[in-house]
Amino acid sequence: MRALVVGAAAGGGLPQWNCAAPNSAGFWLGAPPHPAATQSSLAVSADGERWLLINASPDLRSQIIALPQLQPRVGTALRNSPIAAVLLTNGDLDHIAGLLTLREGQPFTLYATDAILGVLAANPVFDALAATVVPRTPIHLDTTFEALPGLSVTVYPVPGKVPLFMESGEVATDLVGEQTVGVAISDGRATLHYIPGCAAVDAGLRARVDGADALLFDGTLYVDDEMVRAGVGTKTGRRMGHMSVSGPEGSVAAWAPARIGRRVFVHLNNTNPLWRDGPERAETEAAGWQIGHDGMELTL
Ligand code: MLT
Ligand code: MN
Numbered sequence: 012m013r014a015l016v017v018g019a020a021a022g023g024g025l026p027q028w029n030c031a032a033p034n035s036a037g038f039w040l041g042a043p044p045h046p047a048a049t050q051s052s053l054a055v056s057a058d059g060e061r062w063l064l065i066n067a068s069p070d071l072r073s074q075i076i077a078l079p080q081l082q083p084r085v086g087t088a089l090r091n092s093p094i095a096a097v098l099l100t101n102g103d104l105d106h107i108a109g110l111l112t113l114r115e116g117q118p119f120t121l122y123a124t125d126a127i128l129g130v131l132a133a134n135p136v137f138d139a140l141a142a143t144v145v146p147r148t149p150i151h152l153d154t155t156f157e158a159l160p161g162l163s164v165t166v167y168p169v170p171g172k173v174p175l176f177m178e179s180g181e182v183a184t185d186l187v188g189e190q191t192v193g194v195a196i197s198d199g200r201a202t203l204h205y206i207p208g209c210a211a212v213d214a215g216l217r218a219r220v221d222g223a224d225a226l227l228f229d230g231t232l233y234v235d236d237e238m239v240r241a242g243v244g245t246k247t248g249r250r251m252g253h254m255s256v257s258g259p260e261g262s263v264a265a266w267a268p269a270r271i272g273r274r275v276f277v278h279l280n281n282t283n284p285l286w287r288d289g290p291e292r293a294e295t296e297a298a299g300w301q302i303g304h305d306g307m308e309l310t311l
Contacts, residue, residue: 013311020051122164203311233283257291
């Protein structure tokens with residue numbers, strides 16, 4: 012199985028269009044201290060030809076231009092794409108806006124839970140993808156299906172919240188149900204889990220992932236109040252439905268007891284110190300984690 016980090020950044024990407032805080036500033040000054048990163052997405056393939064895209068980011072067109080794995084094969088049909096199916100893990104903008112890039116009458120299968128398909132159904136702009144060309148295919152929690160030939164997929168609930176653009180009133184950030192899912196993917200030999208958004212890890216989730224060959228996990232913030240401390244926002248990670256990386260309640264500690272082949276943080280916010288070399292990155296890598304980057308490919 013091949014797994015390609017299509018976009019390693021959280022919503023906004025790195026640099027973010029309106030951000031002059033430290034990680035983004037170097038890009039505007041012409042001296043970026045680390046590579047840019049696009050918004051959250053993973054692609055998985057059993058054969059290197061047909062790819063399952065997990066989440067469609069607003070950066071999808073530039074991601075395709077950057078990544079040969081996802082480009083049309085020249086010399087075959089005049090219209091073709093190796094993106095044979097798309098699966099959504101929630102209805103957040105950074106995970107669905109790229110669907111609009113995939114218009115133009117190219118068939119693929121769109122998989123999501125009924126709750127996530129409901130977000131699309133409530134927004135008629137997504138009718139740009141005609142259901143006759145792009146069938147919206149409901150998938151069910153804890154029910155394994157073949158997303159592409161040779162790729163078995165199971166989605167399962169992880170704690171999260173409704174999409175930001177659908178929030179109203181008091182917002183529960185630890186809803187467990189169909190609106191935020193983790194994904195287990197197997198080609199019969201290796202198993203990978205992809206969880207780009209997660210508010211908490213409990214013993215049940217740890218047991219589910221235990222023994223996997225790879226886990227790509229929500230690395231949005233290094234510390235819960237990172238955006239507040241950076242002066243770029245008022246929200247904590249908890250309020251956004253993202254657990255943080257560090258500390259006794261962080262994800263490095265939460266996953267420590269699990270047996271996992273490779274651990275990779277993805278969906279990093281542009282404020283995250285893990286983007287740059289420094290003590291936070293050194294400590295996280297020493298704990299057995301890799302920091303995802305655009306174009307990172309895992310062969311499992
Ligand atoms: C998130 O991961 O919390 C969302 O992508 C935020 C957003 O929609 O901007
Ligand atoms: Mn996001």
